[in-house]
Amino acid sequence: MRKHILYKAYILILCTVVFTSCDRNDDENFPPPEYNSPEIELTDNSAELGAGQLINISASINASVALTSLRVTEGNSVIDQINYDGARGTDTYSFLFQIPTDWLGTTRDINFLITDRLNQTDTATFSVTVSEIIPxxxxxxxxxxxxxxxxxxxxxxxxxxxxxxxxxxxxxxxxxxxxxxxxxxxxxxxxxxxxxxxxxxxxxxxxxxxxxxxxxxxxxxxxxxxxxxxxxxxxxxxxxxxxxxxxxxxxxxxxxxxxxxxxxxxxxxxxxxxxxxxxxxxxxxxxxxxxxxxxxxxxxxxxxxxxxxxxxxxxxxxxxxxxxxxxxxxxxxxxxxxxxxxxxxxxxxxxxxxxxxxxxxxxxxxxxxxxxxxxxxxxxxxxxxxxxxxxxxxxxxxxxxxxxxxxxxxxxxxxxxxxxxxxxxxxxxxxxxxxxxxxxxxxxxxxxxxxxxxxxxxxxxxxxxxxxxxxSSFFENVNYIGAVPADNDWTLGWTRNIDGNIRE
Structure with missing residues (x-):
């Protein structure tokens, strides 16, 4: 009986050594995971527009870890910034921006910077040339x-x-x-x-x-x-x-x-x-x-x-x-x-x-x-x-x-x-x-x-x-069935009858 117990203990120790050795080898063969940097892609990258017109583009954003922010800048000016809640890894962002009149005659780069929680980033640039509006x-x-x-x-x-x-x-x-x-x-x-x-x-x-x-x-x-x-x-x-x-x-x-x-x-x-x-x-x-x-x-x-x-x-x-x-x-x-x-x-x-x-x-x-x-x-x-x-x-x-x-x-x-x-x-x-x-x-x-x-x-x-x-708040508070009361014919003077005559 004593020999049997000692034998089971020996097997248990041996397995522990073997598995510990395997875990050590696994750590050496499989380093900590690496996460890809986020990616941002614009629907358009350039345009020629007039002062006062609208830049209307979208950005597709994908990330393997959660996003933290999106920052839109032109030069030193921040046009827009979104701070994410840390739970989102993808997003579609719509950018709608009216071009200032003082941009006339210039080409401006609008930069989009996306950042994830590992502080990895990606950028995209939209270039707009602002000229006189031609009829x-x-x-x-x-x-x-x-x-x-x-x-x-x-x-x-x-x-x-x-x-x-x-x-x-x-x-x-x-x-x-x-x-x-x-x-x-x-x-x-x-x-x-x-x-x-x-x-x-x-x-x-x-x-x-x-x-x-x-x-x-x-x-x-x-x-x-x-x-x-x-x-x-x-x-x-x-x-x-x-x-x-x-x-x-x-x-x-x-x-x-x-x-x-x-x-x-x-x-x-x-x-x-x-x-x-x-x-x-x-x-x-x-x-x-x-x-x-x-x-x-x-x-x-x-x-x-x-x-x-x-x-x-x-x-x-x-x-x-x-x-x-x-x-x-x-x-x-x-x-x-x-x-x-x-x-x-x-x-x-x-x-x-x-x-x-x-x-x-x-x-x-x-x-x-x-x-x-x-x-x-x-x-x-x-x-x-x-x-x-x-x-x-x-x-x-x-x-x-x-x-x-x-x-x-x-x-x-x-x-x-x-x-x-x-x-x-x-x-x-x-x-x-x-x-x-x-x-x-x-x-x-x-x-x-x-x-x-x-x-x-x-x-x-x-x-x-x-x-x-x-x-709902949209509805006028009337209480009758039908669209046109006899005492309030809202179609008179401006619509046509079936025969084509103006209703009078």
Whole structure:
């Protein structure tokens, strides 16, 4: 027994010696780890710009250990500095900087220094040559059929004002450049010369088109101009696009503006990544070939808009738009969806009126659709009415899952005289909101009873409405279903009826 214990002790000592020896050899063969230095890479390394313009670049930063700081300098001046919390090893940094006027005539190096917690660094340099801004556009007098126009082409890169004592003609795509404001006086008319004509407000550009009900600003087909055919049609020209810089962006003002006969190559009024400091109110899109309104990304809030007799969707929102909407009208959409939400957008809407061709033309039955929320989009809809369409509301392609979570809602609203489901128009994906269905939840307080609507969309109901104000600070605190009360017809004087006459 004693020999056995001694033998086990001997083996234990031997193993300890062997493993200790192995650990010592491991330390010699495997030195402490080395960490790579951080790396910073710019999307651009140089540019030639004018004083007052914007440097707009991004930096991709990667590090094998945590970052501590990013420092941006020009000469001895610190332009920006970020102190990291020590937990981040990668970052994307956006650099937006307005070039000072005293840099004119010089070349400046802007240096980006990244440091990690081991005090390892990397640098990148952006070189900017600052010169006089050369006009990239022209506004020239042209005479066509005895009528003089101011023809605009190119990229507007100086502040400009279009006055109401001239007629303007867009020749091809006309852009408003960064750090530039295009102002349009009330009562001004701008013609799209042909299918390629479009006004594009670029990122960090601004438009101030602030019309009035008495003197709206009009963008229209050249076929309506003096001496022209007088026979405008859907898609005679392209339209307007505003490109913002994201949430909180201010791209200007679009107010009391009528946009007619657009949609040749894209949506007639496209609102791309525009923020909630931008004002978009009192806008009509009339007879568009493509979508009338298209809102992508951003969080701009939109109210008092109307899409009339358009051949695609009336109002479409995509790409995670999360603004709000109130007082929207879509009338006489025959083959598409009046309002369509897609791609993880998340919105609240109130006081919407949708009247389809079945309502506006007694010779036709219900056609087109009302609301279609799809592709994981979410919409909480209140105080709205849908009539004269095929389906009044449908959720699909992932969005139907949110009807039971409270993220998709159709409430305090009315749906009647449609084609589907005995005139109610509710799709099976919206049974929870359908007063005639066994799965209906009466807390949504919807109605399938008709109420009086005249002149395509004028008329409201208070039978089952709710106050809109508590929905968010954006909403006007009205308490009725529909967009246009008979005693407050906000479309008078500046919009067109379906027949093309100005509403009076």
């Amino acid at each position: 990239q556009y022209t506004i020239e007098d042209v005479t066509i059929e005895g009528q003089t126009y101011k023809e605009i082409n190119g990229i507007i890169n100086f502040n400009e004002t279009l006055t109401n004592d001239n007629l303007y003609l867009l020749d091809g795509e006309v852009s408003v450049g960064q750090s530039t404001t295009l102002t349009i006086e009330p009562g001004t008319t701008i013609y799209g010369k042909d299918a390629s004509s479009r006004l594009d407000v670029r990122e960090f550009g601004m438009i101030v088109a602030d019309g009035t009900a008495e003197d709206p600003i009009v963008f229209t087909s050249f076929n309506t101009a003096p001496g022209q055919s007088g026979n405008p049609a859907h898609g005679d020209w392209s339209g307007i696009q505003i490109n913002g810089s994201g949430q909180g962006d201010n791209s200007g003002v679009i107010k009391y503006v009528r946009i007619e006969y657009g949609g040749s190559n894209d949506d007639t009024f496209q609102i791309q990544n525009v923020g909630d400091q931008t004002v978009i109110e009192y806008v009509q899109v009339f007879k568009s070939l493509d979508n009338a309104f298209r809102v992508n990304e951003g969080n701009v809030n939109i109210r008092y808009i109307i899409a009339t007799d358009c051949e695609d969707a009336g109002i479409r929102f995509d790409d995670m738009w999360n603004g709000h909407g109130q007082f929207w009208v879509v009338n006489s959409i025959s083959t598409s969806n009046a309002i369509e939400g897609r791609d993880e957008s998340n919105t609240i809407l109130s006081n919407i009126t949708i009247t389809g061709v079945g309502f506006n033309d007694s010779s036709q039955g219900p056609a087109g659709n009302g609301f279609r929320i799809r592709n994981n989009a979410k919409a909480r809809i209140y105080n709205s009415v849908v009539t004269g369409v095929d389906r009044s509301i449908r959720f699909s392609d992932g969005s139907e899952a949110f009807t039971t979570t409270g993220e998709n809602i159709f409430s305090n609203s009315a749906s009647f005289s449609n084609d589907e489901d005995s005139g109610t128009g509710f799709h099976s994906s919206a049974d929870l909101f359908n007063p005639t269905d066994g799965d209906y939840d009466p807390t949504f307080n919807n109605s399938i009873a008709s109420f009086q609507i005249e002149n395509s969309y004028v008329g409201t109901s208070t039978v089952n409405s709710r106050e809109a104000g508590p929905l």
